[in-house]
Amino acid sequence: MRLYLEDKTKTKNPAALLRQADYHQETDRKTGEVSFVKNIDGRDFPRFHIYAEEKEGGWQINLHLDQKRPSYSGTSAHAGEYDGEVIEKEAGRIKTIIPQLQILNG
Structure with a gap:
């Protein structure tokens, strides 16, 4: 699911806000x-997964739910849900x- 979030305070730092929203940063090796990922029940999967990019005074967020780890080594394919x-x-x-x-940190 894609959503747009306005950067009302012009912080240009979605990472800090997402961390405060219970997500942690992950870098693909x-x-x-x-x-950014948010574990749902304390295990690695399922988890919410976000890609964020700056766009026109805010951030374009791509949110999906990873149901499980990619099945095959070297592939990014996974059981992801993008709606529901x-x-x-x-x-x-x-x-x-x-x-x-943003208001609290502003």
Whole structure:
């Protein structure tokens, strides 16, 4: 699921806000790509997974749910869900909490 978050305080630091929203940063060892994950029940999977990029005064967020680790070595294929009730609920939480965190940190 894609969503747009406005950078109201011009912090240009989605990583700090996402950490405060219970996500931790993860860097792909092969590509160096940075993303953010939130474990759901204390195990590695399932987990929410976010890619964020700066876009027009805010951030474009790509949110999905990783159900399990990639099956084959050397591949990025995984059992990811990009829509549905669980994703919509987490997207709603993010849309609510990030602006609140921006105000608190502003």
